[in-house]
Amino acid sequence: MRVRVDPDRCEGNLRCQNAAPEVFEVRDDLSHVLLDDVPEALRHKVERAIRLCPRQAIDWLRA
């Protein structure tokens, strides 16, 4: 599973990093995805990050 952050929408609100620190890291006001492939065990945390992102900047990347 791949997840992406839209840099045009992200405003560095940190909600994703708080929800899934294994997957997201905010540097210079922009969230970066740390993992190329999100393991099943982290799916819930990423779902929560997607739900909480105030700017709707995160989504799964469909193959």
Added chain:
Amino acid sequence: MTQASARSADEINLADQEIFLRGEAHDLFRILRRERPVHWSAPAASALSGFWSITKLDDVVQISRNPELFISGHGITMQSPQGSTQIQNNPILSGRMMISTDPPDHVRLRRLVNKGFTPRAVRSLEPHIREITTGIIDDVAARGSCDFVTDVAAQLPLAVICELMGIDRQYWQLMFELTNRVLGSSDAEYQTEGDTVGTIEAARATAMQGWGRMFEHFMNMIEERKAQPRQDLVGILVNADIDGEQLSLGDILQFCALLVIAGNETTRNAISGGMLALAQHPEEKQRLIDHPELIDTAVEEILRWTSPVAHMARVATRDIEIRGQRIREGERVVMWYGSVNRDEDYFEDPYRFDITRSPNDHLAFGIGEHFCLGAGFARLEIKVMFQELLRRLPDITTAGPPELLRSNFIAGIKHLPVEYTPER
């Protein structure tokens, strides 16, 4: 019969601003969430169009996350915009105000200024915000009592937004008065002399006068910055370039008005409402004094509890169902943040003020396309204010009831008498 004693959802009409003046809204929200979470109010005599009240959190998230389906361009309050031809022909009124734009315009406008509002930008101003806060408390500390709203709560957000914009200090009080007139136009206290105070006409005249004076002031600031560039927010807007295109004068004026209004009228009420909540829950106030490390969750609970923006509205661009209720194209949906932030499905014991509440995924700042640009500043201002207040004036409490704003758009407190042991 007052609406609070209404037994059924049929009798509720949230267009009635008296509900908010009397502080009855939460009782009605509870009825609506339970009985009619998607609730129609028919057009009223006051020239309002009908509207749907949305009171459940899930539904507000769905609407907010679909900005093409539920647009802001036809107005973001329950009131429809007036006479569209009149607006189209007026170079100022036809300017775009970010809050009532839609994709793709919205993101373009937002990106002109959003770097000034990121967590990093906000953090860099923390020492300065603490310095301003210290000065505000210095001014009242020896007195032993004051009007918490005008003397304390209003002063911090006013100073922060005015400095960011580059408004000279001598005009800060004027900005406070003008934003009150624009957003508090239905409240007799802010209606200007000569109006028939209390009527819809008086409210319109007050708002128009407030807008006019505000635009006049910003016009001068824009001229100054055209002559001599400055790096404040107004200067950034004057020099803005969107793919080679400049903002029109109307765009800049609308942007300035939005910044000063949104910067002023919201955080003020979170701070005032937070003070009131702490006074009404002395055990929670003591807990925060004993455990200052709880400040971050306390700020979130204050935001949830006060929900300073009472509603935002959208207009449906096609027929759609919400919770089985058909919304037709062109109809207005009104999202009640005070209600969704007490939605039993998301908040355990929602009517309990709990400074350690977790999770606390409230929507006080909205969500999605129009998520509050100033959320970071609001959070920091509330945090620093209560840190400094409870450190220096720990026994501060209310000395009388709050005077509420007559508005269903801003959950406002106009005055709140407080008392405390004077600082020596």
